[in-house]
Amino acid sequence: MNFTPLAIPEVILMEPRVFGDARGFFLESWNRRSFAEHGLDLDFVQDNHSRSRRGVLRGLHYQIQQPQGKLVRVVSGEVFDVAVDLRRSSPTFGQWVGATLSAENHRLLWVPPGFAHGFYVVSEVADFLYKATDFYAAAHERTIIWNDPDIAIRWPLQGEPLLAPKDAAGSPLVEAACYP
Numbered sequence: 001m002n003f004t005p006l007a008i009p010e011v012i013l014m015e016p017r018v019f020g021d022a023r024g025f026f027l028e029s030w031n032r033r034s035f036a037e038h039g040l041d042l043d044f045v046q047d048n049h050s051r052s053r054r055g056v057l058r059g060l061h062y063q064i065q066q067p068q069g070k071l072v073r074v075v076s077g078e079v080f081d082v083a084v085d086l087r088r089s090s091p092t093f094g095q096w097v098g099a100t101l102s103a104e105n106h107r108l109l110w111v112p113p114g115f116a117h118g119f120y121v122v123s124e125v126a127d128f129l130y131k132a133t134d135f136y137a138a139a140h141e142r143t144i145i146w147n148d149p150d151i152a153i154r155w156p157l158q159g160e161p162l163l164a165p166k167d168a169a170g171s172p173l174v175e176a177a178c179y180p
C-alpha cells in the first residue's frame with residue numbers, strides 16, 4: 001500500500017497492492033498494522049455503502065460533534081472525492097483537496113476528523129464504500145454548500161449536480177459551525 005499525503009497533508013491517498021491472476025484480483029483495503037506503521041492508528045466503528053447515479057453530488061458533510069474520520073473507496077464506477085479543512089486553527093482552513101477514486105484505480109482516501117467530505121459521480125453508477133471512526137449522529141450532521149465561492153472546489157461537473165434537499169440547502173463556510 002502506498003500512502004501519499006495530498007496538498008493538505010492530513011488527507012492521505014492510498015494505492016493498495018493489487019494481486020491479479022487468472023481469476024481476477026485481491027487487495028487489502030485496510031490493515032491496522034500497515035496503516036499504523038504510516039501513522040494512521042485507526043479504529044473504525046461503522047462501515048457504509050452508498051450507490052449513486054451519474055451526476056449525483058453528496059456533501060459536503062461533517063458532524064460538528066462526534067466528528068468522523070472516513071476511509072473511503074469506490075468499488076464500481078468513478079467519483080471525484082473532496083475533503084475541506086474545517087479546523088479554524090489550521091493553516092489550510094477553508095481549503096480543499098480532491099482525488100479521483102474508481103473501481104479501476106482501487107485508490108482509497110483518508111479524510112480525518114475535522115474535514116467536510118463530499119463526492120461527485122462521473123460514471124453511470126458508483127458504489128461508494130467507507131469506514132468511519134465514529135458513529136453517525138444525525139443531530140450533529142452539518143452541510144456546507146458544494147459550490148461555496150470561498151472554497152471554490154473545481155468539481156468536474158457534467159451539468160447541474162443531483163443533490164439531496166439538505167445538500168441544496170447547505171450553509172456557506174462563513175456561516176458554518178467549524179472545529180477549533
Ligand SMILES: Cc1cn([C@H]2C[C@H](O)[C@@H](COP(=O)(O)OP(=O)(O)O[C@H]3O[C@H](C)C(=O)[C@H](O)[C@H]3O)O2)c(=O)[nH]c1=O
Binds near residue numbers: 050059061070118
Ligand atoms: C450517513 C448515514 C446515513 N444514514 C441514513 C440516514 C438517511 O435516512 C439515509 C441517507 O443518508 P444521507 O442522505 O445523509 O446519505 P449521504 O448523503 O450519502 O451522506 C453521507 O455522504 C457524505 C459524502 C459523507 O461523507 C457522510 O458519510 C454522509 O453524510 O441513510 C444512516 O443510517 N447512517 C449513516 O451513517
